[in-house]
Amino acid sequence: MIPALTTMTLALPLLADHHDSFWFPDQASTFAAGVDWVYDMILYISLAFFIPMMAFTAYSIVKYKKKRGERAESQVTHNTPLELAWSIGPSFVLVWMFIQGSISYLDMRTPPEGSYDIGVQSQKWKFIMDYGGGTFHDELHVVKDEPTKLSMRSTDVIHALFIPAFRVKKDIVPGRYNYLWFQATIASEKVSDEELAKAKKQSEGGGTWDYDKYQFTPDGYRFYDLYCAEYCGTDHSEMQTAVVVHETQAELDEWIKANSSRGDVSMVQWGETLFNRRGCAGCHSIDGTKDGFTGPSFKDVYGSSHAMVSGEELLADDNYIRESILDPKAQVVAGYSPVMPTFKGQLSDDDIASIIEFLKTLSVNGEAADDAEAADAETSSTETTPAS
């Protein structure tokens, strides 16, 4: 993540901050210094060729610019030794570049034994990190100085996971698993509680958390940017999230625990969290907007009837919503394509019930049904264990 200071830095290059190089964002992983070094070396070599070449060209133009009709001073046609020299000479430099690049590449390609494994599932236009044990979150949280391996798969089109501060990038190709590893070196700082409280207050009612505006996560951590770098459709440019580096494994575990289940928040609130965190918000609006969304809006959907692609008319009740989450392609609302991925094995029954509760709050039909169904939903969530 580049501090906002950058804009100033670039406007006034002479006052550049030492911590932030001209060419690169922070060096926040073990790879960064090496990559930057190779980059700088190639840059210097290129300049060592470029500047003399251009100077010589400029000199020739100034010196030998003549009036029309004047003869050239020389009509030499070739000089084989010279030409061979400048053909073969640079090759050695190229070989050096190739070797340096490949050595670093092989390091970046081979994760060390016993890396901390995080699953990444990408879909239009969301990354979902799987921390194991049914904990999913859209932010990537890792531990400082600990090799971390990402096992990545995509459910729809090609995406790419790119963390500029770590200098790593890898495409996520549907139909195969791709892996990426890195070792973060700088822990994210935590903002002061007052600042966090202020931001929380500001963003209340404003929907999703604005990472760009506050420059820290809702938990109060400064973060590094994580982008999708392979073009993946409409909201490609919105497919970004935050990387937080924790100081210790214990701190990460605590964070995972805090995000693993509903805890003591209300079902509606947890449903809303899941709605935002698990990628629903990418395709479904909650305010009735249809333009730019792949799936139907969730406003007033609960308890209303909808025509299906199959021709049937179905009531969007608890059962239908549950089925839509677990087997989305079974009954698709007319006018939409069967593109939603299944969340089978990724959401506990409590999670699903929470989402249903949240959907009820969005619907005029929800309030009436609420009383009758609430008890039912509560019982089902206590009776069953997660579907995974």
Add this chain to the structure above:
Amino acid sequence: MSTAVTIRDPGYPTDRENYLTNSSGILSWIFTLDHKRIGMMYLAGVVASFIVGGLLALGIRVHLLRPDGVLFTGPEGNNIYNQVFTLHGAIMVFLFIIPSIPAALGNFLVPIMLGAKDVAFPRLNLSSFYLWCAGAVFFVSALLSSGLDTGWTFYTPYSTTTDTSVILATLGAFILGFSSIFTGLNFIVTINTMRPPGMTWFKMPLFLWATYATSIIQVLATPVLGITLLLLIAERTMHVGIFDPEYNGDPVTYQHFFWFYSHPAVYIMILPAFGVISELISVNSHKHIFGYRFIAYSSIAIALLGFLVWGHHLFTSGMSSLTTIVFSALTFTVSIPSAIKVFNWIATMYKGSISLTTPMCYAISFVFLFTIGGLTGLFLGTLATDLHLHDTYFVVAHFHYVMVGGTLIAFLGGVFHWWPKMVGKMYNDMHGRIAALLVFLGFNLTFLPQFLLGSRGMPRRYATYDPEFAFLHQMSTYGALLLGCGLLYALVVLMISLAKGKRAPANPWGGITLEWTCTSPPPYYNFERPPIVGDPYDFHNVEWDAEGERYVLTEPERKLAPEETPSEQPAHH
């Protein structure tokens, strides 16, 4: 001038000889088999495509003036942005750059430079122009139906699932591919079998070598694009399961297929530019090109090596480590022949007699910009840095330095160089140079900041971006506006010359290649008899004739066959 020499100057063509006027009426153009007329029609076509693609580019840049976008807002904003950048890429690549120099300048110049009457297959030549038109129609209809938002690379599975008109656009690209194949095939055969006596391989101008190398790529690589796009269409309509992971296909295979064509295609775009620059620098330095054979061989070397490096577009896509490293190594090999050319051009200027004409200004900016483009390629060929820079603005900047700073600038230089020959009119050289300067400045202001954007981590194809990148994006946008003004200026200079330009002499720049021995514009039959061929870069016998504001060829008296008046019949039917 001494009396022992003969001045050779063909003078001016009569209306009956001039290829532009020897027959009239719209049908005489539509059914023409004259390579020069076909070249001019191509020129008009590619310039029109360039204007469309360029306006789209300006749209992109203006949109990116602010982090959350300026032009394309609202719920469909991102979608429109995606369509705009896709069409910018697709139109520029398939309709403009690939046919620009080979088809427009190549068609006009190849037979004349070679000393032939026409290309080997004039009907095929005309049909490839109409295939180009048909391809363009498909692209326009894709634009008008439901747009295209896949990026010009049509990566699966995005292209098999999006609901935009992928099929129309891929059919268009498929047809354009055949247009390109037929042009290349025609040039290979022409250069192989239609050289007049004395025109040996090493007496050919370097532009012909470059065209020959380009044609090899066109013939070998383009069919693979054809089958790739056909399979993509099959995948989309019938789900044949080759590229679509939903049916056990593999998207990385698609990328292999696509880049097996599209990387060599990059050399289809740049190699003819090398040829143009070789001509421009030598003629305007009035000095023998330095290292003719190295330049000639390096064109062929680039054409062949270009087939070995396509994998460097897939470094991050999950190729195996072995393949990745092999491709990285091969990628570096292709930079050597390019470097040879640049060194030789600079050496040609040294101790020459440089005229800073408009074409020369473009040639010098080409050397500057292409060198930057080439050197930044090293960052992308090196694996460690590529992983960071891939799919960022660094790649965008590198690509545009090579394709715009290279091909477009060379194309402009070539058009300005041969404009007097094509239309028989001189343009205002001072205004031409001012336009060239504006283009140069605007271009650098547009794309230099993008290197920095990329290395700082700005991914490409983003409709909106993080606020910290705003300053660099703004610089880039202002640069694009300046570049646009410069290009418009250049166009105006040429258009004014059509109306008000002075009549062009046969040899306004002092070139030795055969096209300068024809009148301006050339007669429809090019040469009455097979021309006398010498070294195309031997400037000993060229003199400036200040009175006639022209260069003339002087040569020791030699016995020529008695003159005969050429037939009054048009060369096309």
Add this chain to the structure above:
Amino acid sequence: MATIDTLSPEPEAHDDHGHDHDHPPWLAHHFDTPEQQFDSGKLGIWLFLVTEILFFSGMFCAYAMFRMLRPEIFEGSSQFLDTKLGAINTGVLLFSSLTMAWAVRCSQTGEHKKLVVMIASTLSCAMVFLGVKTIEYSHKWGMGLLFPGAYFYDENNPHPTTEQLVSQHGFSENTAYFLTHSIYFLCAPFLLLLVGVVIWAIIAKVKKNDFQFAVAKPLVVVCLSFFGGVGLGMILTGSEEHAEGSHVAAAHHDAGEHDHAGAGEATESIAATYTEPTTFNPASDDAAVELLAESDLNTGAKAMLLAQEKQAELASGRVVAPGEDVDMGIERIERGVETKRQAGVFFGIYYCMTGVHAIHILGGIGVLVWLLVRAIRHDFNRQYFGPVDYVGLYWHLVDLIWIYLFPLLYLIR
């Protein structure tokens, strides 16, 4: 008017160009000698063949890749291709290559009559090839051996009726009708062509237009050859029709460890109940599956029934019991290869390769007809036989590609 000048072809007009030799009508103005023209054309056609080879290379590459990754699918699915038909077609194409090469010889030696005969035989062979291909394609389409998007082959009911296609596989009425009657749709254009050519021949004869009659006469034979090919294909498949069951069983055997004779019998009995369209009734579906499931031999159907139950449960909202995996039955079913994502891919590649090849045959027929007309017009001579040679080269390349396609697709063991 200059425009009219431009449009009227005046091939002889360039004789006074200053050349010191005569410019015959078939020598284009920009060439100096017949040999230069011939060499240019020859190099041009060779380059074109190069593009053709690279064009096909994409499909060969896709083929090689999927065969390497999933050889069992290729072995299993190749059983559905009729080696006999493939071999006959290979022979036909080889013979057409012979006649084509002979035609080139005739054009070089100026034997005009023989040249016409040879070109007409080449054309007839091309038509026979397409006729046999029609039988092959329509047979497979009826069985649902299609690319993955439309694949519906069902070993228990290899020849579904139109109604079954609509109700079970969700095809539209028109598509279903096309698939079950594809042979008629494929033959129709050729029938129209035949009728057209016959009428043309009659009119030419009546009007005493000898040249047109001379062109139409061989074309009638050529068009008839297509139906000869269809007939040949029918005879060859007809003799094998009763062996269908064992055919399927063999494929089945490749897929898993079934007792294949038994499976074959079961298949046939079920197929029998299915091929009576009048008694068809959607409710019998489940009955049939249950019947199948009772047989120990068919684990696939059993697993499918299980999966169906599971899905019904899920759909009815019954909470899934703890510990039970909600796999929708997919994992439990034995992985046979005759499914759309498996065999379908093979057929996808098969149709791409043979389809593009067939399009080349059609293109070849087009240019051969053009040659036939010119040959009847006595256009070719010792110095000007280029077009015959070029078309010949193209035709041999089409043959060459088939030489590879045949073993790669039909002869997989």
Add this chain to the structure above:
Amino acid sequence: MATHGHSDDGTDFAHPLPVWLLLTVFFALVFLTIITVAQSNLNLGSYDIAVVMLIATMKAALVGAFFMHLAYDKPFNVIVFLSSFVFVALFVIITLSDSKLTSPSFEPKFDEPATGELER
């Protein structure tokens, strides 16, 4: 090329092949086809593909050399034609080997046998 002489008999660039040669080649091709069909009934294991391709290549060589006159053609045309196979090999081998090397990371999709369609 224009440098070529213009001979009067007009057959200087035509090479009509004798009929016996054409027939011999044809029967050789038919013979090889029979062999290849016959061998497919034998189980040669992994050599199978090699044998099949070898026979096909022999046939292709016969067609190329005689029917296509490559044996009598200009060397340049032969080079042009054969070089296309070099590029095909380059393309196929690299793409294939990369696919092979990365295939362990593939996640193939299996589906229920087509009988599953009955449920609708």
